[in-house]
Amino acid sequence: MGFNTDVLYAGRQEAASQGATIAPIVQSSAFAYRTMEDLERVFANRAPGFVYTRVGNPTVAAFERRVAALEHGFAAVACASGMAAVAQTFQTILTAGDEVLASAGLYGGTIQFNALLRNLGITVRYVPHFTPDELESLATERTRLVFGEVISNPGLGVTDIRAVAEWSHAHGLPLVLDSTTATPFLVRPLELGADIVIHSTSKYINGSGNGVSGIVVDSGRFRWDFDRYPALAPFRQFGPLAAHVRLRQDVMPCFGGCLAPFNAYLNLVGVETLGLRMERICRNASALAHALAAIPGVTVNHPSLDAHPQSALARRQFRDGLAGGILTLRLGSRERALRTAERLRYATIASNIGDVRTLVIYPATTLFAHNTPEERTAAGVFDDTLRVSVGIEDPEDLVQDFTTAIETDTKGEQQ
Ligand SMILES: *Cc1c(COP(=O)(O)O)cnc(C)c1O
Numbered sequence: 252m253g254f255n256t257d258v259l260y261a262g263r264q265e266a267a268s269q270g271a272t273i274a275p276i277v278q279s280s281a282f283a284y285r286t287m288e289d290l291e292r293v294f295a296n297r298a299p300g301f302v303y304t305r306v307g308n309p310t311v312a313a314f315e316r317r318v319a320a321l322e323h324g325f326a327a328v329a330c331a332s333g334m335a336a337v338a339q340t341f342q343t344i345l346t347a348g349d350e351v352l353a354s355a356g357l358y359g360g361t362i363q364f365n366a367l368l369r370n371l372g373i374t375v376r377y378v379p380h381f382t383p384d385e386l387e388s389l390a391t392e393r394t395r396l397v398f399g400e401v402i403s404n405p406g407l408g409v410t411d412i413r414a415v416a417e418w419s420h421a422h423g424l425p426l427v428l429d430s431t432t433a434t435p436f437l438v439r440p441l442e443l444g445a446d447i448v449i450h451s452t453s454k455y456i457n458g459s460g461n462g463v464s465g466i467v468v469d470s471g472r473f474r475w476d477f478d479r480y481p482a483l484a485p486f487r488q489f490g491p492l493a494a495h496v497r498l499r500q501d502v503m504p505c506f507g508g509c510l511a512p513f514n515a516y517l518n519l520v521g522v523e524t525l526g527l528r529m530e531r532i533c534r535n536a537s538a539l540a541h542a543l544a545a546i547p548g549v550t551v552n553h554p555s556l557d558a559h560p561q562s563a564l565a566r567r568q569f570r571d572g573l574a575g576g577i578l579t580l581r582l583g584s585r586e587r588a589l590r591t592a593e594r595l596r597y598a599t600i601a602s603n604i605g606d607v608r609t610l611v612i613y614p615a616t617t618l619f620a621h622n623t624p625e626e627r628t629a630a631g632v633f634d635d636t637l638r639v640s641v642g643i644e645d646p647e648d649l650v651q652d653f654t655t656a657i658e659t660d661t662k663g664e665q666q
Pocket residue numbers: 332333334335358360361400404429431432451452453454463464465604
């Protein structure tokens with residue numbers, strides 16, 4: 252099946268929905284059983300069934316099957332937010348004393364989370380360019396996980412998934428990738444060797460910015476060495492599924508970061524148009540990036556531009572040479588960046604990405620308010636940077652709106 256067929260049908264289980272064409276919202280905390288013995292069997296993993304929505308729910312499960320199928324993964328666990336997905340994945344795999352190798356320029360919230368891990372005895376080392384050579388130079392005998400973003404937000408670095416997966420596996424390490432900004436429409440990281448894919452489904456998968464959520468998709472292929480991963484040892488009977496099963500049956504129930512059925516339903520509606528939206532959004536972003544790059548005094552960053560250091564990789568790795576819906580603009584000064592944002596008619600000032608509406612933000616003092624200056628610079632955030640999450644508006648309107656906002660400012664300064 253092609254992608255736009257998959258988003259409608261992949262992972263569908265008709266029996267569960269009584270003929271409803273979209274999985275219904277099962278807004279119930281608990282599930283009733285005829286006898287105590289029936290309930291016992293479900294608790295003991297000897298019979299399938301739902302018990303309590305923190306651990307599993309039919310609407311949430313329908314969303315998990317759909318995304319797992321779109322990523323060509325074995326199974327997925329949906330979470331309360333993208334951060335819950337990141338945090339619970341790290342909790343599943345790591346123990347005190349472990350080290351993580353992560354790409355620099357990650358999502359600000361993930362950098363903030365990584366700093367918090369220090370209190371738990373887990374160290375995250377940042378690799379400036381996330382290449383095998385740099386990974387090799389920072390690896391130690393305590394390294395247990397390799398983590399990066401497929402297209403980093405907002406740095407817009409592109410990960411060479413195949414190369415980093417090969418390096419990781421040669422060292423017995425799982426590769427975990429946050430693919431929020433790429434989505435399965437642009438690339439399926441598990442097919443290129445990644446072991447676990449994480450999404451903030453609040454973004455492109457939901458699509459309309461009406462619910463916060465996240466998901467963890469496991470390939471079911473990584474061969475865990477249970478001496479090196481003691482947290483997974485109690486789950487050794489599940490072999491390559493040990494991390495998936497521990498997340499579902501141990502970490503989710505204990506940390507409680509589950510997805511609400513209503514938000515799973517909103518995501519099931521949203522994901523049906525993921526292919527249509529991503530195609531439009533990525534074409535709009537490329538058109539806007541090329542138009543604005545021609546304006547003197549403006550520096551544009553987007554992987555579709557030849558000036559981007561990984562433009563060739565993006566063309567090779569992503570569907571139809573599309574390069575994502577986020578771009579950044581450097582406008583020369585903080586004042587000019589703020590004035591430009593406020594002058595835009597068709598862009599909303601808001602802290603989000605992946606909406607059908609174009610959104611802009613000045614990241615230095617918002618998204619990166621809790622990061623150090625070094626972390627900001629590594630993430631490609633400067634005093635004059637605006638981040639744009641491009642929407643599905645007509646491209647002529649977007650180009651005209653941004654061009655006018657920037658050029659009005661230039662003229663104002665000259666007077
Ligand atoms: C938004 C985002 C997150 C966090 O997701 P939430 O759903 O907001 O918790 C993680 N990674 C990336 C790349 C994001 O854009």
